[in-house]
Amino acid sequence: MDSNAPRSSSAPSLINWPPQGEFVSLVAILMAMNALSIDIVLPALGLIGESLDQSDGNAIQLIITIYIFSFGCGQLVLGPVSDRFGRRPLLLIALGLFAVANGLAASASDFSHLLAARCAQGLTAAALRVSALAIVRDRYQGRQMAKTMSLVMMVFMAVPLMAPLLGQILIGLGPWPLIFEASAVLSGFVFLWVALRLPESLPPARRRRISLSTLIDGYRLIISHRSAWGYMLASGFVFGVLFSFITASNQILLEVYEIGNKFPLAFAGVASGLAVSNFFNSRLVEAYGMRALSHTALILFLGVNCLHAVLAFVGYQPFWLFTVMTALPFVMLGFLGPNFTALALDPLGKVAGLATSVQGFISTGIAGLFGGWVAHLYNGTPEPYAYGVAILSAGAVAMVTWTERGQLRAFRLVKEPPTPPESPSA
Structure with a gap:
């Protein structure tokens, strides 16, 4: 399939798509704004807790957990909205409200107000995310969608690699609200990019009205x-490992291993493997298929995390080994x-927004x-993290x-040659 061709005969043939590189970059930054909102805050958690009179480390984790949970719940509502009114209107309104939510976080005067602002950010x-994924699904299908998603994820992963360092730089330049102010400015830039360069990918003929029976x-x-x-549920377990590390990393790396200002480097070192493997997946998936690659990776994923749990059980987790055993699953x-993601969404083109x-x-x-549960088990050692991610891997x-x-x-x-897409009604 031509990478610039519409995904099916029902897709519009006259959409003036931006070049592939720009398209991937724009979708990646739309999705990365979520990762940025999580990871840029990590170096500032202690400062935020002190500023807002919150000393309980596990309670401070709520700054991350409540954002992630509201981000997930919001998608249940917003997917049907995207299917009804199109991708662009939802994107533009959301980018404007995202800037407002960041402003509210920057001006929070107590911990509960900050959590409310974080909830608004997540929503x-x-x-x-819903609109970005639906746009990819509108344009591509099958292995081409998996390849495009890998390229998106490769660009996207630059954000979690750099976000903690950026957060540390910002809190070095000013008080912690500067983090949220910078995010608000970024959302304004992306608003202009979407408004000027990203076309509507869902024509009126394919839009679905919102009603209880339709939902x-x-x-x-x-x-x-x-x-x-099945692949949606498996994704929940797999990404639970990712969010376990994101949520627990601040306490484990700063309190257990006492790495101080080296936190952004350690975080980037663990996450860098994800960017590399996304690149290789984009090159290999069209030849070997989504199932062969992902199933092989899944068995290795389980094996490494179980080995990590065994090492934790015997009490051997020096910093270098913890870093290696955490980075390999990434x-x-x-x-x-x-x-x-592609295996879950490919058969559901008729309800792409709802499916995403x-x-x-x-x-x-x-x-x-899942990640919040694993992180909340923290007891001053890295052992609960190792046990938790092994359990989540087995679930996947x-x-x-x-x-x-x-x-x-x-x-x-x-x-092997690509297999035809599954019937949406299978």
């Missing part, structure tokens, strides 16, 4: 499709996230709860095994 950022039919279609539903994530909302709720909202393997009826394609890396 508005949800619209950015019920859409949810029934998603839940009854074994492959789509390498596998680059082959899991884009492929699981459900997938987003599970892969961020549910995963955020169980879910994919159920989805594929026990027929995993792990380690079957043989070049």
Whole structure:
């Protein structure tokens, strides 16, 4: 399939898409604004707690957890809105409200007001992710969608690599509200980029009116499709490992290993493997297929996290080993996230917005709860983290095994032609 061709005959043929590189960059920054809102705050958590008279480290984690949960929940509502009114209007309104929410966070005078602002940030950022994924699904399908998502994720991963360092620079230049003020300025820039360069990808003929019966039919279609539903649930477990590290990293790296100002470097070192593997997935997925790559990565993902749990049980976790055992699963994530997303959304083109909302709720909202649970187990040691991510990895393997009826394609890396897309009503 031509990378610039519409995804199907029902897609508009006259859409004036920006060049592929610009398209990938714009979708990536729309999705990365969520990651930025999470990771840029990490170096400032202690300062925010002191400023707002909050000394309980586990309570301070709510700055991250409540954002992730509201981000996930918001997608359930906003997906149908995107299917009804189109992608551009929702994007532009959300970018404006995202800037307002950042302003409210910057001006928060107590901890509860900050949490309310973070909740508003999460809800508005949800619209950015729902619309960005739906636009990709509007334009591509199958392996081409997985390849595009890998390229998006490769650009996207530059944000979590750099965000903690950027956050540390900003709190070195001024008080912690400067972090949220900078995010508000960024949202204004992206607003102009979308307004000037991104066309509407959902023509009126393909829009779905919002009604209870329409939503019920859409949810029934998603839940009854074994492959789509199964890979959505598997994504919840897989991304739960990601959010476990994001939420727990501040306490583990600063309190247990006492790395101080080296935190952004350690965080980037762990996350860098994800960017590299997304690049390789974009190059390999068209030849070897989404299932072969993701199933192989999934078994390795489980093996490494179980080994980490064993090392934690015997009490051997020096800093270098903790870093290695945390970074290796992130390498596998680059082959899991884009492929699981494509496998879940590919059969659901008729309800792309609703499907991306459900997938987003599970892969961020549910995963955020998993991550918050693992992080909340923190007891002054890294052991609970190791046990928690091993449990989540086992859940992901169980879910994919159920989805594929026990027929995993792990380690079957043989070049094969693409298979036709599954029927949306399967």
